Amino acid sequence: EADIYQTPRYLVIGTGKKITLECSQTMGHDKMYWYQQDPGMELHLIHYSYGVNSTEKGDLSSESTVSRIRTEHFPLTLESARPSHTSQYLCASSEGTSGGTDTQYFGPGTRLTVL
């Protein structure tokens, strides 16, 4: 079992609210990732980070933002949630060895529902 945590596990909020999804890992991994996953569909990368103060957008355009002030912490923020943001959000981390050979460890996910 990987030491990567996400809170909350489930969140139901109204449109227009600001939310922050928390992700933390205790493995000292340099790389961290946020994925979005809809039921029966593949994971889509929305943000990633190579290390502290490094953040990049992923393949899927997202209105969310991320920050990486500490190695272990990679929160995702939605300034104004909309029903289209309803999805499962998965956080992952990896050691950061060369070109895709390291394994990503996933958190349990946050199931977000925006009414």
Added chain:
Amino acid sequence: KNQVEQSPQSLIILEGKNCTLQCNYTVSPFSNLRWYKQDTGRGPVSLTIMTFSENTKSNGRYTATLDADTKQSSLHITASQLSDSASYICVVSDRGSTLGRLYFGRGTQLTVWP
């Protein structure tokens, strides 16, 4: 376009039976292929990883095969258990970037009945 296609989309088997899941990919240049298991409401957990030169890799009752020439992989589960009920995701990584871009399949939803 780099893609990962999995079949079948869903599968129901009886406890104790074997099954094989398929993965076809077009990712190039190829780095490695992983199979992940994702329980409902949980994050994916890595089962196996294979590089270009590896044909087969086992993890307990799970055996993955890779044919890099035909760009096909399979995951064979022997003596299935109720706890095997999950989505099995094929993930292919390319060598084209420092990040090691991952391409995810949509998964095969396996249900094991008693």
